[in-house]
Amino acid sequence: MAYWEPIRELDEAPLVKPGSSLADVTHDIARVTETPAPRGWWACFLLAATFAGIFVVCVCYLFYRGVGVWGNTAPVYWAWDITNFVWWVGIGHAGTLISAILFIFRQRWRTAINRFAEAMTIFAVICALIFPGIHVGRVWVIYWMFPLPNQMNVWPNFKSPLIWDLFAVGTYFTVSLLFWFTGLIPDLATLRDRSTDKWRQRIYGFLAFGWRGSNRHWQNYERAYLILAAISTPLVLSVHSVVSMDFATSVIPGWHTTIFPPYFVAGAIFSGFAMVETVLLIARTVFKLHRVVLMRHLELMNKFLLLTSLLVGYAYAMEFFIAWYSGNEYEMAHFLKMRPTGPYWWAWAWMVGCNVVVPQLYWFKRMRTSLPVMFVVSILINIGMWFERFVIIVSSLNRDFLPSAWGLFRPTIIDVGIFTGTIGVFFTLFLLFMRWLPMVSMTEVKGTMPQADPHRHAEGTTAEDKVELPARGGMLPEGAE
């Protein structure tokens, strides 16, 4: 059995619509960057750009007045800024998971979504990096975070998880960018070769680095790509673990928890997959990518969401259990009393409702394959995951050891503007990406098609494709490479 054939016993279906030719794939994907943007794109873009504008205004005001324009106050010194930071970093994680971990496991269905997901990682991490950048107060001495000689003649304290975080997120961004760009090179060459006007030829040609599909190059390229995937896998698991240590190494009840690293990683992958799905559904509709992004891909993603939802639900339950089992009265008071019945009980209810209850719909195939259901659920999951970080950060800080030190947090309009503004920034970047770069990897999709199998005889290719493929179909997990 060839590697591209589906395993019939597992009910597998083809990955690309049977009968599609290699040129169809090139055309479907490259066309988007070559024709004028559809009206749907402009509608989305103007909306996103408006919010990006709000973001710029709010950040200017923040720099002018200082962080006092936020609602952060004693005892809640970390509030929406860090909530948003953790939320965005988490969203990025699914991109690396899809591009690296699924690559190593030879899950060939990832080809329809990996470019997307990688772009999402990069833009989400950009949004995430904004928050630690702007919450320091004095932005003009931001370089104190880095191990550079500065006017204080002192180096950063490398025992602090905050500096681990800087290295982790910085590395994550850089490696994701390299990974993404490496994957783009052959596709940029395709755009270069298809372009008819001079400017497109020059720009795509420059970015394609003179790629000529040479097999001597492919050999090094594939090895480099495999290595990037192999090193990104532990990297992605480390990044959110390190983020969680910002909290776990402190002594605040609700933060001082050893389950945090795996719990954060599971949550990150969960919310990231939901975000990939939201964006993918929009793009599929606006750019009519039904031939490449099939219901089968979406259903697989929904199964993955169900799995990660169960992992997250387990982590929530375990936090409660350990709070009780530890016998520590502060932990017990926090988890058993403050979270479900304290002043932020509604945030906790959103978190449990969206992250644990709603995804249970995906036990049913009808729900997993319904486009409206998955669109709404993917958004609800991201709302739930934002509330998870809000619960961890704000509801832990606002009720610590001494009742005399308790206090409430109220967001200001600037908090709201900056948060919704980053969503605008994210979608602005994303829409520009969809418009100007191939949003599905043409090279990889072609590699999963029956035509890519050199042991399949070429004579009568067309006839075979049209007649036999519906029965034989695509190519799935057990990719023998």
Next chain:
Amino acid sequence: MEAKTATKNVRAPSVVLAEFDSAHDVLHAAEKVRDAGYARWDAHTPFPVHGMDRAMGLKDSKVGWIVIVFALTGLGGAFVMMHWMNGVDYPLIVGDKPGGAPGTLPSMVPIMFELTILLSAFGAVLGMFHLNRLPRHNHPVFESERFRQASDDRFFISIEADDPKFELTKTRSLLERAHAKHVEVIEEDVS
């Protein structure tokens, strides 16, 4: 400009480019070219073709060796940086814990790990470009109009004229016998 003043340019073949219909055809043609003993030649495909490395008789990629050097540099560099900064240059005692190794080794693990990964990624990408001699924006094969299809759905084999085995008619007929759909000779100026 200068090209115009040198009107009597002698043109000589630089590359013979053969076009194939399918991955199957190009793979078997590559085996024939390999067996004929050519050294300076290449296959051009829109995606990596499974088994092509063996069909071309290529040795294993060396990218991994570059990456391991970068990885160890990152690991060692991170340790030296933290030990020197917090332990030697300005000993930083926080929470009664020493600044440098071996006492702070556990807290050095995350950054040592991250820098190992960071430099490995640079090693993989830069190493790949270095071994491929990219970026290189000019190449004789780009002279061919048909070669634009190499990044879409066509498959090519190029044999360079400075290959010791190269002989225009022989090379050409070898490729034609290997089921090439179209063979073209790309010439360049020799002055």
